[in-house]
Amino acid sequence: MAMEQTAAKKAAIGRKEMLLITAVALGTLLNPLNTTMISVALARLQEEFRLTFADVSWLISTYYLASAIGQPLMGKWSDLFGRKKVFMLGLLLVTLSSSLAPLSPGFGWLIGFRIIQALGSSALFPSGMGMIRSQITSNQAKALGIISIFSSTSAAFGPSLGGLLLHYGDWPLIFLCNFPFIAASFILAWKLFPNDPKTAGRASDMDWPGVALFSATIFMWLLFFLSLADGFSLWKLIVSAGASFWLYRYELSRSKPFINVAFLRKNMNVTLIYAQFILTNIAFYSIMFGIPSYLQRVQAMDPQKTGLVMLSIAGFSVVVTPLVSRWIDRSGSKPPLTAGTALVVIGSLLMLIIRDQASPVTIFLVLCVLGIANGFNNLGMQTALYDCVTKEETGIASGLFMTSRFIGTILSSSLLAALFGKNITTSHLHSMAWVCAVLGVLMLVLTLRMPGRERVKSG
Template sequence: MSRLPSSSSVPITEDAHDTKLPEASPRRWLIFAVVSMALFMSSIDHTVVAIALPSIRDDLGTGLEWAGWTVTIYSLGAVLVMPLAGKLSDQYGRKRIFVVAAALFTIASLLCALVDNIYLLVLLRGIQAIGGGAFMPAATGIVADNFGPNRDRAVGMFTSVFPIGGIVGPIIGGILLTYWDWRAIFIVNVPVGILLLVLALLVIPESRQPVSRRLDVYGVVLLGVLILGVMLGVTSLGSKDGTPLSPQFIVPEAIAVVALVLFLRHAARGTAPFIPIRLLRGRGFGVMNVINFLQGAAAIGFGALVPLFAQARFGIPILESGTLMTARAIGMICIAGVAVMTLRRTGYRLPMIVGFTVLAAGMVAICFPPPGVSQVLWLAIAAGVTGLGMGLSIPAGNNAVLQLAPDEAAGVAGLRGMFRQSGSIIAISIATAVMARSDDPGATLSVVFLIFAGLIVLTLPLVFRVPEHKGQW
């Protein structure tokens, strides 16, 4: 068995990762293209569903708070599966987890298109999220295995995959929703998923032999109860008789607190927890987990709500409101490549500080269109500014976590995604619950966006505690 000329100690097969291959060999870039295709499909699905919330609400005869669950349940499933898929990828092989994820995502997408009630749709979106959530950690591990010393740049390039999906997704979604209905946004995943499955089986090499280890079901259940309890309590506030003192809120939140205590105790004392305590509060991990949580709440939660804001506040049609996500994605792409290539010179702190500042400024700007300027144009510009901020900060944040434990690339990527998606879940749940009780949902979302901007500003002092790293790994 040969090893990559890097700090990674992950064993790889001789034929799949021969270190004599040039760093830019066609095989490696073909592997990168396949895993990027999965991330691209997952990105499209998330942005399209966010745009389709009003259509889903009207067609299935439900409230906005339950329609919003089609987005939040996807985040919940991803939160649960990301760290678990990362650990399973490290143990049993990236390819196996990746292929299972592709199959599950494709089948669930087909079933989502066939349902006729909101509760079944939410359930199937949760199943779909298991596949979508497993893509990122497995893909990160695959890239880390194949790109050796350049894995920091290859992983950073993933930053450009999601915004490309953000460009195409809203456009496709707007067209499908305008000329067909919301079911089409799930149907289009099926042929793409089948193609992805075939390519993954043919192109991606095995990276590890199976290892017999016990699955930490107890830890997974505790984390699921924790997040689900928080979401159920917050969602109850969206009903007319829901209050912070009602049993519908207090009971699930109390259960969530108990689950949190038990989960932390298990992570610290368990024999083989799927998230060890050192990855939660160890050197560097603690501050990065907080930053990723706040970034997920503000940036990811904000992005999912922008089309809804445009429709509710300004009455902008679905197709045009979807282009705001496109503007945001273009902003990310314009700067992400430069941020990735200069990361070894700038380190992690500078791009995160500048990126978070620009992101907060764009969030504030989107709430205050100046008179005499086209509302769509101004919202697109402001969304583009937030994209610039994310394009600067996300590559640095991704690698700041990954360099803390490069030998556990998939597991660390899953943990990072878990905290970001957890923040997004809570932010979207609170925002949709507050909107459901508001007489002016658009104005309410303006206040929510200003709060999101404040969260990003509060993140800035934490950046100075991020372990700095410059130069090649």
């Protein structure tokens, strides 16, 4: 009888933990989902607001900029003021922005509402991860991995979902479709998240100079890369590099820095993983945003067909994930990552066979290779990171991991603005393919220098 009660108690705890993970997962998917859903609507928004691709790319860049700043900022806030409060605040901001964005009277308003959406959704990952770390004591790494995989998969499915919504409605549906996820996450979090303990956190505890310097540095790099479409700007490069060095020196001297550069300097393997993750996201998001606009502008596909073709990336990412998971369990992260980065090179070079009026089947098959590569790289990068940090370092490592993701996405939008800014042609697509192939080679080199599968023990 006692054994049955113990088993029932464990089962109840397991169900509660799974529902808590679901609450966090439904919230954290909002940011990656909204980063990629908009990709299929870019051509429609160009028509609606009479913009060039370079103009409309600000809708992507500012979202990533706000996310890159908001992710560590909201992470600090959740530590200071409470994880449940910050998580709920994030959901409310996403609700507000998703309600108002469809009513935007102009493109500037739409950018403003997207920034609010980015800040709100950025609150969900760090506060949600912190909640899981505090509430789930067994199989914690597995729970954190589920959230990370959930986020990556939702990013891959974004264009396909966006294509369907655009086919049956118009671009406002891309914002309105957030509400089921928001409602489910809000109800579960409200019921399952424990109330925040009383904290002595104050706004003055934030490293506000560090926040301002980090924001200015990211913004200057964004301006530099976006300006490449009109030519090389030496002064912007000098200012960006100078701001980066200043940020590094300043944060190194702080006892409670906004960006923990001391952690990065101490953990060189982790730093190189972040560098590789930046390269991975430049390649992935260049394809995720570049291909839909190319298919609609050059191949004359409607949004629904575009979404179905882009399903190749999402579908194969999901299909290979369980296989990659078992491979990692047997051999560690390095072999799957080696295969994944090699497939980035192969898939990028295969894009060179795409010509004007290419068969949708040909394009689909090429993107399948890149989808398989995405599945290998997403899970491989996450497990490689957790192999190199202790459990006590999981929080800071996860936050910086997401920041590096947004830096990569910012650079991808800058690359696309430089290549597709004035016009989109097959020649421009091939230029993007060559850039992604070079990035893939760099990723492969970084993978080959990774240590073996020796896990770091908690200290």
